[in-house]
Amino acid sequence: MTVNIAGKSVSYASLAALVGGILAIVGAVLPWATYKGTSLNGLDEGLLGGKVALVLGVVIAAVVVAGILKVKIPQSGAILAILGAAILVVLVLVYFTKILSDMSFKDLIDLTGASLGVGVILEVVGGILAIVGGAMIYLKKA
Helix, strand or coil, X not given: CEEEECCEEEEHHHHHXXXXXXXXXXXXXXXXXXXXXXXXXXXXXXXXHHHHHHHHHHHHHHHHHHHHCCCCCCCHHHHHHHHHHHHHHHHHHHHHHHHCCCCCHHHHHCHHHEEECHHHHHHHHHHHHHHHHHHHHHHHHC
């Protein structure tokens, strides 16, 4: 199924992937976690994961826009799905390397001291939308 946007026929799969990329871009600048009274933002100096997620979101959006403009990118659906999965991997790595490495054993037992921020939620939703949209594009062309 497609929808007409600005005279272009755009599939729902492409729209899902595009929204996923945009959510990844927006989520990179928002708070990712609150821990011990301080907020950890995606673009904080010591946090490389937010910058990587931002770049992945931009690349996802660029691949979708190129597809809408009829630029042929081989295996674009697979590329989108892989980029979406990469966002989720980045989030897991950030969690295990930044948040858990700063916690003591007591803090690990009492995880209520750390809370997820809206940025992480947007990154997860964006990654999942990019995976689903990319998979739908890939399966349609297969």
